[in-house]
Amino acid sequence: MAKSPGLPHRGCLSPDGILREIQINLLECKVCFEMFSSQQRERRPQNLSCGHVLCLECIAALSHPLLRKLECPFCRQLCSVDSTSHCQVLSDLHELLLSQTPPSSRSPKASLFSSTGLTRAALHLQAAFGGWGTLINPTGIAALGSKGTIVVVHDGEKRVVVFNVQGRKLHSFGRKGSATGDVRYPVDVAVTTSGYVVVTDAGDRAVKVFTSRGTHLLTVRKSLKLPWGVDTDACGNILVSDAQAGTLSQVKVDYGHGVILEHQTVISDLQCPKSVACCFGNGNIAVMERPTKTGKYQYRQLKVFTEDFDLLHQIDSFSLSLTATVRLNMSGVGFDRDGDVIVTDSDQGMVFSLGNLKDDRPVLTPLVADRLIRPVGTVLQNNTLIVLDSGDHTVKIYSAEAISSHFV
Structure with a gap:
């Protein structure tokens, strides 16, 4: 299962609080702070061999152009670009939340x-x-x-x-x-x-x-x-x-x-x-x-x-x-x-x-x-x-x- 850089303990959360935690901690690349997206190639979530997840663009930016290796920014483990894989579960979760969330409620706390x-x-x-x-x-x-x-x-x-x-x-x-x-x-x-x-x-x-x-x-x-x-x-x-x-x-x-x-x-x-x-x-x-x-x-x-x-x-x-x-x-x-x-x-x-x-x-x-x-x-x-x-x-x-x- 994909790892977050560190999910904070929140105790008992409301449904809105759970959605907020998912959006912040699971559906956002913690290097560039952009939302993951299966529609944009550079924003696709990718599994590193250590288990952490980055977007494709950040993996390309952090990896050595010849050795095709990068150091995970969260756990410092050396990972190969060739061993990365698409994190389908996060893509599916992102699409599911978009399809279920009314446009008026996608900006939490605005009201x-x-x-x-x-x-x-x-x-x-x-x-x-x-x-x-x-x-x-x-x-x-x-x-x-x-x-x-x-x-x-x-x-x-x-x-x-x-x-x-x-x-x-x-x-x-x-x-x-x-x-x-x-x-x-x-x-x-x-x-x-x-x-x-x-x-x-x-x-x-x-x-x-x-x-x-x-x-x-x-x-x-x-x-x-x-x-x-x-x-x-x-x-x-x-x-x-x-x-x-x-x-x-x-x-x-x-x-x-x-x-x-x-x-x-x-x-x-x-x-x-x-x-x-x-x-x-x-x-x-x-x-x-x-x-x-x-x-x-x-x-x-x-x-x-x-x-x-x-x-x-x-x-x-x-x-x-x-x-x-x-x-x-x-x-x-x-x-x-x-x-x-x-x-x-x-x-x-x-x-x-x-x-x-x-x-x-x-x-x-x-x-x-x-x-x-x-x-x-x-x-x-x-x-x-x-x-x-x-x-x-x-x-x-x-x-x-x-x-x-x-x-x-």
Whole structure:
């Protein structure tokens, strides 16, 4: 039977959820992100000898022209082009779903969106780049400047990768290792308004600051047990959560001289705080807590603080589930330009807006569900929503324009 590069566990799914999983994980080539098709020769699904499935065009692109061999991008097994075979079962499944699905329902979740503003519009996939090899188990994303440059941390040989808006890799740095300037286990990344890149290194229990070109500037270690989420405020101050100590720290830095001016704990008694986000518009700070799992349910809690670190609002995933038609399992947090809170749900593969949380009850609005597997981070830039998807190791760009193009 054909293998998927890795089907995520979803628990009990609805019929619509099962169809969505089939479309995303079985009927799409995980190299070029195009749908398999028996009608187009280059899009025909082909079995490799290792069991994984690629489209014919990608097999031709990845194979050596003379040796007629390729390395499987998922399991690294060496496969012969001559030993590939047409995956008839996926072709038949594709045709069956097309014949049974009404045209009006082939865009899942479209009816969940209303029509005004970025966080109230149906967002469409515009581009996807990265993929296994370019990115390996990515964990954090941030925007560098206002021209669409993206910084991603992952498990590659060089841990920090910089892409332009077209998805072309510009450069990378933060070599895997234990020397000064190396990164052992990156978890999250943030970028200051002046362009300095801040990385949390859980393997080294430190926060490391680099220039935009990758020159190591300084390392923050004091009082950190397990640094996790990181963001910066409008003044360039670093906000970092400590999942083991249960704290949020603020680090003030003189970037010009590479000197730490002040390092203080600003919020304590948090329960395994991980994702952190700061809104440049109003200065609010959001922290996602992930307490120890109890039973089968992973309890998540979101707290929003003012810029002076006073608690403004808090809500947990269970309470949200009581007032919504979906069971939201929050995993990451961010803000849009209006101060609305945006959360990812890595279990369902969706991105939601919670509104500005000024009222007692959040306004839960689905933003993105199209072709997401395991979103772990978001960036809002130039009226587009950029999502880091660790499920297929990609960066995906969404906007309200109904145009879809793919860069790999």
